[in-house]
Amino acid sequence: DAGVIQSPRHEVTEMGQEVTLRCKPISGHDYLFWYRQTMMRGLELLIYFNNNVPIDDSGMPEDRFSAKMPNASFSTLKIQPSEPRDSAVYFCASSWDQGYGYTFGSGTRLTVV
Amino acid sequence: GDSVTQMEGPVTLSEEAFLTINCTYTATGYPSLFWYVQYPGEGLQLLLKATKADDKGSNKGFEATYRKETTSFHLEKGSVQVSDSAVYFCALSEDSGYSTLTFGKGTMLLVSP
Numbered sequence: 580d581a582g583v584i585q586s587p588r589h590e591v592t593e594m595g596q597e598v599t600l601r602c603k604p605i606s607g608h609d610y611l612f613w614y615r616q617t618m619m620r621g622l623e624l625l626i627y628f629n630n631n632v633p634i635d636d637s638g639m640p641e642d643r644f645s646a647k648m649p650n651a652s653f654s655t656l657k658i659q660p661s662e663p664r665d666s667a668v669y670f671c672a673s674s675w676d677q678g679y680g681y682t683f684g685s686g687t688r689l690t691v692v
Numbered sequence: 693g694d695s696v697t698q699m700e701g702p703v704t705l706s707e708e709a710f711l712t713i714n715c716t717y718t719a720t721g722y723p724s725l726f727w728y729v730q731y732p733g734e735g736l737q738l739l740l741k742a743t744k745a746d747d748k749g750s751n752k753g754f755e756a757t758y759r760k761e762t763t764s765f766h767l768e769k770g771s772v773q774v775s776d777s778a779v780y781f782c783a784l785s786e787d788s789g790y791s792t793l794t795f796g797k798g799t800m801l802l803v804s805p
Contacts, residue, residue, distance in 0.1 A: 583735070612792070621797040622736075622781070635792075670735050678785030678793055679724065683735030 583684035585671050591690045597659040600687045603652055604673030612681065613646055613656050614670040622670075628654065629677070661691045694719045696782050696796035704802045711769040713799050715756075715782035718763065723784040725749075725758050725765040726793070730779045739767075739780070777803045 584603040592598050604611045612627040626636040631648045639646070643662070648654040658665055672683045699714040717723065724743045728736040740749035745760035756767045765782060782796040 622795050624792060627792060672735070678791050681736075681738070681793060683737070685733070685735050 583671055583673050583682050585669075585684035585687050587687060588685065589688045589690075591692065592661055594662055594691055595660045596691075597657065598661045598665075598689060598691075600656040600669050600671075600689070602654045602656070602671030602684060604654070604671070605682055606652065608673035608675050608682070610674045610677055611648060611654050612672040612674070613654070614672065614683075615667045616670060616686070617667045625656070627677075658689075661689075663691045666690050694723070694784060694786060694791065694794045696784055696794055698780075698782050698796035698799050701779075701798075701800035702802050703799060704804070705772055707774055707803055707805055708771045709803075711767070711772045711776075711801065713767040713780055713782075713801070715765045715767065715796060716763050717765065717782070717784050719784055719786060721786050723786050725756070726783040726785070727754070727756055727765070727767050728781040728783060728795075730781065730798070732778070736781060772801070772803045774803045774805055777801055 586601045609630050613625040615623045615625055625638045626646045627634055628648045644658055646656045668686045668688050670683050670686045672681045674681045695718045697716050726741045727739040729739045730736045740751040742749040742758035745758050748757045754769045756765050779798045779800045781798045783793045785793050
């Protein structure tokens with residue numbers, strides 16, 4: 580398996596634009612997690628899915644953020660409109676268990692100018 | 693709620709020095725404990741784990757022992773290399789099966805030749 584695949588690796592966008600981050604989890608993993616990492620706040624769990632259903636989105640910072648998982652092999656995290664304070668590295672991870680065996684993707688570094 | 697506390701970094705060492713990164717935790721049950729490592733520009737990777745008290749996890753020369761009496765899971769390595777320079781995250785997972793991983797804030801390790 581190629582691991583968790585995220586795209587793009589880097590994204591630079593202007594304030595106010597829509598940004599879509601993509602993730603392909605490992606086949607057979609029932610859980611998918613979206614994290615945000617910044618120097619100030621460290622690693623934050625934004626939302627996670629089980630069998631394509633959102634389970635906990637309490638970490639999503641604002642209504643500008645939304646996430647979907649239309650099928651077992653694809654998820655998106657969308658920010659609309661984007662703001663400079665959204666600049667961070669966004670990680671997707673998948674697992675066969677809610678609290679065990681997470682495999683992380685390489686992340687998307689988002690810069691909003 | 694559950695929490696993980698790590699020593700603040702950066703930890704700066706010379707090659708072949710002994711490494712200790714402290715980690716203590718707070719949990720209501722009997723958690724599993726993990727160390728993840730993040731190399732520059734990459735996602736987090738599982739380094740080692742321990743699932744019950746007195747277990748020792750080990751990998752790539754790193755070790756950590758699950759100490760229930762002191763609620764600790766300190767990471768150690770006898771002789772660090774420049775290639776060990778990375779950020780190290782301590783994490784826990786409750787045994788209830790209904791919680792996600794709880795991460796510490798991470799400790800950066802810098803090893804100089």
